[in-house]
């Protein structure tokens with residue numbers, strides 16, 4: 001069976017985590033690393049024992065001929081780097097959010113298709129063991145018919161939380177609900193619906209964003225709705241980040257690397273007993289606990305191997321992440337114009353930039 005050759009473009013914290021996953025897998029070999037930061041390049045090169053170290057991505061790809069290039073850089077570089085890597089027709093594993101707007105994401109998807117390359121976007125929680133436990137219980141019919149989905153963030157500034165954490169949440173939502181038809185969002189700053197002046201550049205190159213508090217309702221086929229909360233808290237709270245599936249016979253709850261089942265659709269919290277049951281979370285085959293390798297990273301890499309073997313897309317494919325971005329841009333559009341937005345949108349430019357232009361404003365500037 002083929003061993004897939006993996007090259008890493010960016011040896012920061014995320015590149016380190018992702019490459020450890022591929023390095024631990026028997027079917028992938030990390031063959032080359034690239035970073036303009038020599039210290040990071042050498043630190044990771046020494047850890048993974050990879051001698052092919054580059055500062056130039058073209059040289060890395062030409063000389064080492066990888067099957068997959070991982071792109072874990074600041075989001076503002078995703079588009080440019082993906083387009084450069086796609087020139088070589090190489091498959092990509094790129095960090096989330098995929099791009100900062102739909103114009104960029106459309107171009108990446110189109111170029112990948114022309115070049116016959118596959119794209120996976122690093123929504124690793126979607127294929128991680130705890131989410132698999134939720135998916136298994138769901139497929140076994142343990143919550144009956146799906147009635148509603150709820151998902152919430154970690155308490156960042158809402159607009160930034162949407163691009164940063166909401167991208168994972170929405171990828172998880174569409175895993176169960178399918179693709180979204182329309183979105184209706186309330187996007188508030190200082191207690192009022194956002195105005196064009198409330199648009200700001202997001203940290204970490206995630207494009208223009210707005211809203212301290214975002215509440216969005218999405219519609220899907222079969223009368224299914226989902227609600228997403230990205231509300232700014234006084235203090236960040238990672239335990240608030242969760243997914244809840246509400247069914248006719250029970251509920252499922254996912255939080256990072258744990259999962260629970262409530263075997264009844266609703267119950268009185270009378271304090272007598274807690275009906276929530278923790279689900280058995282099975283670690284991926286071949287995964288060794290107690291090392292620096294994350295189980296989600298390992299599972300993400302293993303899914304890429306399976307996808308390439310089977311000549312299909314990764315579950316967290318470029319087109320799934322493209323749809324996630326479609327929803328996120330729809331949320332901003334809906335919040336700005338205070339009306340429901342049908343997806344996909346005809347206008348592909350960033351809705352908040354268009355909105356500012358319509359109001360005589362240029363792109364928002366950093367303070």
Ligand SMILES: NC(=O)c1ccc[n+]([C@@H]2O[C@H](COP(=O)([O-])OP(=O)(O)OC[C@H]3O[C@@H](n4cnc5c(N)ncnc54)[C@H](O)[C@@H]3O)[C@@H](O)[C@H]2O)c1
Nearest residue numbers: 010011012013014015035036037072073074075095096097
């Ligand atoms: N999936 C997750 O759970 C998760 C968690 C946190 C962050 N992220 C995402 O990860 C990304 C950021 O990752 P990070 O924090 O490791 O970033 P980082 O900026 O710390 O590291 C990126 C590295 O890439 C290098 N680089 C950038 N452009 C390059 C180029 N053209 N050639 C060679 N090297 C180049 C930089 O020198 C840097 O060392 C963002 O997209 C963010 O949204 C994902």
